[in-house]
């Protein structure tokens with residue numbers, strides 16, 4: 183079984199004299215929810231258009247679902263996408279839009295339309311014309327059209343743009359369900375990094391048309407020191423106790439605080455072990471890995487490096 187769904191090799195894209203993408207190498211593996219991050223104009227949409235065949239490459243090679251070059255269109259049949267604004271026929275109802283999509287994909291079964299409507303929570307709006315939907319409902323219709331043929335791979339360009347907080351939470355759950363229940367591999371971009379952090383397991387950072395970093399969530403958490411922080415009275419004794427009890431990995435942050443990096447440990451258990459061994463726990467905090475912090479630090483370093491080399 184091939185575990186690489188998308189393999190981008192040395193891809194460049196030029197618009198006239200403007201180099202929008204330069205020597206991009208990126209890999210999406212089966213089951214990934216891959217978060218693509220970058221400033222306005224960094225090249226995210228351009229890359230997604232190349233992947234979905236909406237725009238031709240200037241240089242390089244893209245292999246999608248094992249297909250490349252003249253067989254690429256086979257892979258596109260198994261790929262769904264929302265690039266920029268979702269496309270639907272404004273005068274058709276939600277259901278009619280899905281029906282047109284089903285016919286285009288040679289799907290006759292009415293059940294697939296019902297299932298899709300249920301999946302995106304648009305059953306009650308199925309008789310509403312697309313032009314009368316709210317922004318969040320339109321985004322959900324866009325997603326419905328993209329997932330109706332049950333694609334193996336889904337490309338979502340800023341799908342949560344403009345949604346209200348409930349809409350964002352709703353969309354997050356839809357993406358998680360697509361990944362967990364339907365095994366869809368997803369490439370998603372967003373400027374809302376806290377949201378991207380919650381749904382993605384790997385991240386790619388594009389800066390001025392170059393992919394400057396690919397990082398897993400674990401690596402990011404490690405870099406950001408995510409985990410449980412115990413503030414204790416005897417830090418050395420606490421460290422010995424944790425060592426002996428197998429609560430690794432952990433870091434002694436200073437003379438009062440210890441960070442346990444494993445997010446799966448139960449705070450109550452650690453607390454009990456420490457107290458039983460004569461360590462008083464004064465405070466306990468949960469430190470989240472922050473994609474935003476990681477991203478801004480990385481960009482600052484990158485810009486510094488760039489300034490030095492000029």
Ligand SMILES: Nc1ncnc2c1ncn2[C@@H]1O[C@H](COP(=O)(O)OP(=O)(O)OP(=O)(O)O)[C@@H](O)[C@H]1O
Nearest residue numbers: 197198200202220221222223224225226227228229
């Ligand atoms: N058809 C085009 N002709 C000329 N330049 C283009 C074209 N499409 C995109 N560009 C340029 O390529 C660069 C990358 O644009 P792109 O839309 O990929 O950025 P982005 O990372 O998606 O940004 P945003 O977060 O603002 O959506 C921009 O400077 C843009 O102006």
